[in-house]
Amino acid sequence: MGTKKGVQRRRTLTSLHPDAAGLDVGATFHVVAVPPGRAERSVRSFRSFTTELHALADWLTEVGIKTVAMESTGVYWIPVYEILEARGFEVLLVNARDVKHVPGRKTDVNDAQWLQQLHEHGLLRGSFRPREQVVQLRVYLRHRERLIEYAASHIQHMQKALMQMNVQLHHVVTDITGVTGMRIVRAIVVGERDPRVLASYRDVRCKASLETIEEGLKGNYRPEHVFALRQALELYDFHHRKVAECDAEVERVMHALNAGRVAPTRPLPKVRHASGRHEPAFDARGALYTLLGADLSQIHGFGPYTVLRLIAECGDDMRKWPTAKHFTSWLCLATGNKISGGRLLSSRTRRSSNRAATLLRIAAVSIGRTQTALGAFYRRLAARTGKAKAVTATARKLAVLFYNALRHGLAYEDPGVGYYEERYRQRAVRNLERRARQLGYTLVTPEAATGGVS
Structure with missing residues (x-):
């Protein structure tokens, strides 16, 4: 009817x-x-x-x-x-x-x-949330990062107090929280004022000479500024003690995650990255090797602490995302194509506060300074389209490597800068040949041209 x-x-x-x-x-x-x-x-x-x-x-x-x-x-x-x-x-x-x-x-x-x-009616999709123990790891590591930020603010307070005393310590040493800087700051706090004695605390690895350091330590040590310096130093030490307590909890959670897991029979590969400044106090690389069955710190740009934070944000089970494309889309590192009427309106990546994506972008910036295939890719793209797009594109490549290593167990092997440059050259030659054919010409290589001359 x-x-x-x-x-x-x-x-x-x-x-x-x-x-x-x-x-x-x-x-x-x-x-x-x-x-x-x-x-x-x-x-x-x-x-x-x-x-x-x-x-x-x-x-x-x-x-x-x-x-x-x-x-x-x-x-x-x-x-x-x-x-x-x-x-x-x-x-x-x-x-x-x-x-x-x-x-x-x-x-x-x-x-x-x-x-x-x-x-x-099934019209909602849930946000990603890892399993319970990974959630605990995430909370501890996020809290640890916050403590490090608090400690960093007190470094600025120490620098301000030193400048008010006209002590040019942060101009003669690279970092006042290094070995030389902390020795001198602690000596000033306990009452030492002689520039020659203070300069004698210079570490042998310090680039500045004793004379330069001694000249920079001649200041106006007023008591109120020394008091501010002492308080900033005490707060800096306090937050680092709390970071150490956080490391103990992170180590405990990693031990719980590895309970019942058998460590890989193959020994850990040779360390590829130097230890960072804020690395955990325990052997994070060995714990991650047991948890993941692979050493992801072999990937350029990934130190053990970076891998640990990525695991805390993304989990250790990549089956939540069917493919690497789903994973990069979740990270907002893939192009967000907007199409209407058959026309591409925009392909910009979506804005996101995803912490894992931030870590990958930081790793992409550091890898741009390396003599690797990814480093060459970053530099060439940065010269053509700008650094912002190069960072996003390199971060996406790192995300794919991270996904494939965890999901499929693929090992990372860097082909080197020469391999990338040769591939780029071959691609450019093919494009030139195709363009020449379209215009009715034949592209002749220099080798072929010189070979035909008698």
């Missing part, structure tokens, strides 16, 4: 998750919505206290809910996420950008109901 003119046949969406709930997260209370008919009140509010969160989990169990979708609102989602996950619910953490409400009134109740409807 046909429909009347002007009347459209209504299409209904398939219910893929009938036991789904939507949760609107707030600072002081959370609003949860369940499918209509599951309870006398399909929408309820619970305060953010821990007892209330457990009551929320009990109510969801009573009404037969199996999966819950919530927005990643600030850090307020973390307690409720962890409690619901521990109670056996499948929790879907979604980006607020993907669940914008339809135009109209915006309330917490509407947001919860909208999340429930979208999740019930």
Whole structure:
């Protein structure tokens, strides 16, 4: 039987998750919505206290809910996420950008109901969250980075106090937190003022001469500036003690991750990268070798600490992403093509605060100074399109190497600058030959031209 003119046949969406709930997260209370008919009140509010969160989990169990979708609102989602996950619910953490409400009134109740409807019909996708022990590793390492940033601010305070005393220490040594600099700063704090004695603390590796250092240490040691220097030094030492405590916790988590794993029979390869300034106090390279079954620090640009932070951000299981293209897209290192009417409107990469992508970009900058194939690729692209695009493109190549090493066990072998330059030359020659054929000419190489002369 046909429909009347002007009347459209209504299409209904398939219910893929009938036991789904939507949760609107707030600072002081959370609003949860369940499918209509599951309870006398399909929408309820619970305060953010821990007892209330457990009551929320009990109510969801009573009404037969199996999966819950919530927005990643600030850090307020973390307690409720962890409690619901521990109670056996499948929790879907979604980006607020993907669940914008339809135009109209915006309330917490509407947001919860909208999340429930979208999740019930399978229209939401969850954000990536690694397994529990990797989450612990991520928290410790992020906190460690914050402590290092705090310590760095106190280095600036020390430099300011020295400048106010007209002590030119940071002009005669490369880094005041190096061996020479810290010896001199600690001696000033305990009361030493003789420039010759202070200069005698110079390390043999210091490039500046004793005379230059002695001249730079003749200052106006006023007590208030020395007091500021002492306080900055004490705070700097304090934060580094806290970093050491963080390292102990990171080592404990790595030991838990490696529990039951058998270390590879092959010995660790020779160290490729020099130790960085903020490397953990334990053998991170050996722990990662046991965890991953490969030494990813052999990849140019990747030190053990960089690999450790990448594992904390991305996890050690790359099966979450079907291909390397999915992985680079998640990192926002792949081109975000916008096409309309068959025309490419834009291919810029999306903006992202992904920490793993930031680490890969930093590694790309450092690899641009190396005599490697990736370094040659970076420099050639930077000369043609600019450094910003070269950093992104090189970071994407590093991301593919990281993915293939973990997912497929592929080993990294650098072909060298010569290999890359030769490939580039061959590609340029092929392009010239094709262009010459299009114009009706034949490209002749210098070798062929000289060989034909008698």
